[in-house]
Amino acid sequence: MLKFDQVLHARLGGLDQAVTAWGETVSKLTKTKEKAETGLRTKSDKADWKGQNAGVTQEFVRKTAKEFGDALTEATSIRNILRDAHGEFKAAKSALEKCVTEAPGKGIRIDPDGTVSHLIHPDRRAKDYDGPKPTEADFEAMRSAIKAALDRANDADDVASRALRGLVGKDKNDFSGTNYESLKAASKAQDAEDAKKAYDLYKKGDDASPKEIDELNALFKANAEDPYFAERFALEVGPKGSLQYWADMGDPSDGSRLGADHRDKLAELQKNWSLTLASATHSHSPEMEQWKADLIKAGAEPIQTRGTHPYGFQVMSNLMRVGDFDDAFLKDYGTGLLATERKLTYDGRLPADRAWQQMGGMTGHLNWQGGGLGQDPMVGFMESLGHNPKAATDFFNGDVDLTPEDTKDDKKLDAFDYLTKDRKWPDEIDDKGDLSKEPGYDALGHALEAATTGHSYDADPEDLKDARTKETAEVMQKVVERYGSDPKYMHEQPGIDDSLGKMGAAYIDELNRSLETDFDTATEEKKNSPFGFDDGKGHSRFGSEFDTKLLWNRGDAVNFMGIVSQSESGHATLSQAEMLYTSSVLDEVGPKPGSHFGEKDLTDARTTLRIGSEAQGIMDESRMAQIDKDYEKDSEEHKKAVGRTTEWVKFGVGAVAAGGVAALTGGAGGALVPLATETVGGAVVTFLGMEADDIAEKYEKDELLKKKSDDLRDEALAMGKENALRPGIAYANAPGWSETDRNYLDEELVNYVRSARTHSRDNSLPDPYEKD
Structure with a gap:
């Protein structure tokens, strides 16, 4: 398998000389074949052979003459294979050279192994930086061009090496006579x-x-x-x-x-x-x-x-x-x-x-x-x-x-x-x-x-990008309507809950848009919402009608998130997605660390944290209600289930984040989470780097089983409340704020949002599912 640096720095002069040499061999063999056929074989066929010569020598001459023809065919095939392979290698090398030449002008760096990255990372740019700012689409195009060139070279290498081995390796005493007009x-x-x-x-x-x-x-x-x-x-x-x-x-x-x-x-x-x-x-x-x-x-x-x-x-x-x-x-x-x-x-x-x-x-x-x-x-x-x-x-x-x-x-x-x-x-x-x-x-x-x-x-989490369209959203509308209408659909379809969690994660931005509205039946987005616009031009990717119109109303969003969160896997996936999305919106709409800001500048930040906290409350309350329905109070199973409600925090730390998308890596494939930022930095990076294991492992097994279910439930809900505030905490503590600003943001945002958690209880949450 040829690597990036091998193709980029390939010396093709020797191969070019081989093509020329084999071309000369073909010319010589063409003349030799003509002499063998018109001279040696023709004279042999016309000769009046007698005795043993009639059955031996004449046949030997015919076979020998044929070998000159086979030699010409084999030499021509070798020349053709080498010629076309040279052309493919040259084209692949030129394509990579073009990538390397053009990359800096696009703000892209290409490492010796072909990996692409920012020429100057956003976190290291000066405030007055006015150079190129590559988008994820630019990176994808560069990766695709590099891959295409490497695939071209490797395909040529594989075919040529096999063809050449087949041409010369069959019989040391016989030319193959195989004819290849091209690679x-x-x-x-x-x-x-x-x-x-x-x-x-x-x-x-x-x-x-x-x-x-x-x-x-x-x-x-x-x-x-x-x-x-x-x-x-x-x-x-x-x-x-x-x-x-x-x-x-x-x-x-x-x-x-x-x-x-x-x-x-x-x-x-x-x-x-x-x-x-x-x-x-x-x-x-x-x-x-x-x-x-x-x-x-x-x-x-x-x-x-x-x-x-x-x-x-x-x-x-x-x-x-x-x-x-x-x-x-x-x-x-x-x-x-x-x-x-x-x-x-x-x-x-x-x-x-x-x-x-x-x-x-x-x-x-x-x-x-x-x-x-x-x-x-x-x-x-x-x-x-x-x-x-x-x-x-x-x-x-x-x-x-x-x-x-x-x-x-x-x-x-x-x-x-x-x-x-x-x-x-x-x-x-x-x-x-x-x-x-x-x-x-x-x-x-x-x-x-x-x-x-x-x-x-x-799909490989590293390859995920936001590929949602109006058509995919139409299917999601059906999913929310069906599985948010009655808990029985999810609970009586074992094995579908983890997929519903991933689907909800992929539309977490649209779910937040719906949660922001004041009424359960509202179908229009709240004016000046910090959520939802994700095509870079202030419009919805699902069509201009969804610039202000919602994919589903608030009541539908609450029911869907609540029912999916009744499942352990659904609760974990949606909780991770909500925390990541909330953090990314803060990056986008909140004042940038180190900047001067006033009260009005914090409006979107407050809204973002309020909705994120309420969403987490809906999910936590729904999961707890289902645990109460599934297991007997104070049983070992009940306590273990409650203890696991906070473990989702671990998986958030391992998320792959790039290009406006995060991919949760806790299960097979990855759950796509759309982010509000094209390049991930600031509070999101700070959050992703936080130590979360200590939070998730607060309940050791021995300690967990000693407590009453009601006490354990209250502790878990309180922890869920704290987890919902972590995006705000991460934002307030992001590098760049002064100590004064950090304290102010913690006071104004984090403490302000604590009350939003209780608002989740005002929602009419779906009833937990009761088994027959």
Whole structure:
């Protein structure tokens, strides 16, 4: 793998000379080939050979003449590979040189390893600094340009090295005669060769040895980002071939030991197969378009193995749990899946599990990645949407045509309503043999995360940016309306609460806008609000109508935040998000540390802290009420649950903050939190650097169990109140304030906001959920 400095400082003179030398060799061999064919071979063919010479010498001459032709072909291929590789390396090197040259003028520094950062960090700029101030978009563009150049060089290096080894390493006594007109042609030839190898291993089915499964996984990995390989493999195997193969792999009746002894290899194979098919769906060749149509058609048909007969949709949904599938394909697939389910359940009159039960047969093991055996195809499809944000957003914002084959019948199904309210999600058999609905609702949550945030639910926190749009906000409006309307939706959908917390975190700015209004039914933003405008021009990213209009009213915001905070994970995620967002707004709207300010200058700061404190009060009160409902007072479980209500502070310290976004890193992927500042500094940095472990670990286990639940509850709420004030404390103690100003801010802001906490109790909070 070539690194940034290697490509930037690459000396290409030797490679250029090699191209020239091989070009000269091609010219010489061209003349030699002509002499061999017109001289040596022609004379040999015309000679009147007698005896043994007729069968030996003449054949030897013909073979020798052919070798000159093969030598020319091989030399030409080497020349072509070196020529094109030189061109690719040169272009990549030039692209990096351009980045390095242009970076300082944009206020960007590029380190020797290719890392980009501020040329002069905002915290170190002089007050009169008037140089370039790069935005996150500038950094992203520079990173993308560097990555593209490195990818170009590495792709050329990989293809060229493999092609050259293949050309010269097959037989020391025989020229290969392989013809590569270009580096691109060599790449395609290698892909086709790998696809054929993979196909040969595929044909072994579950008779393959563990070593052969490793070889198949290695081929998938080596071609992970190669669309031509993916298409060739998909076409070689065929849509029904993939379904049949994977159904056979999960058939428990045929005696294969792969599933019993090598589950990890099958889990890896499932992932790699999914990634390969995902890449293949982006091809729009006539053959692949037909492949996609045939696959969806096969979804409604049983796939017969020795002991099982799952539907094609059940099999395929487990081969699409990871990877970036084509959006149009996912839409068609989802339409086919829902239409089939509604048909098999008599338009929903039967529960969904009746559609996918394998009556009279054994249960196949279709999913090896955890979270159920894979019998419910909606689970795998939701996981796929969870990795394909645009497709997820379109899916939950649209209706599904239940009769796509009938142009006269316009029967529609609201996808969001069906999956979040009407569908009775089946129990899945997990690896331990227990029945649970959690895999399904967990996957539904992942799909909704992608649909509302614009990111894959498990995206790398370092790569998160604010990707929300009007369309994602429309899905979020539905989420708030559904899950904020009644606690039963969250509590009766086990596994979705952590996703709801992440979705709330991603819209914490809009929730704050709603909380600021005076009435529960108000739909217009409070005038001169410090919250909400985040496109850099004083407008909402969700459209100009939302400059003053709210995504939801105050009552809806209180209900949603309250219900989500009844969950331990929901409470933790929303609390972290609220603290980070409040801190960032203080950075943006409060007087800058060291500046002169008056009473009017503190208005927005007071508002920011008041709403942040009230929001935390809503969340804390809701969580405490649910704990009281779930556990018996003074029980060990009750005390432990109360003790954990403050532990979220730990995770806030580990947040990744950059470019107007913070990513909470406490779970899989990261919860995106929009910040009010484009560059993070001041109070936010101060807050993130605060020692929080001591706060969170105030309750040692032994001490916790000695106390009464009511006393412990009061202490935890008091601690929650203090935690809500921490953004204000951090702001007042930010570097730059004089001792006088620091004391004044602490008095005017922190103490002022303490009373705002009690206002949370004036809200009509949602009732805690009571289990049957």
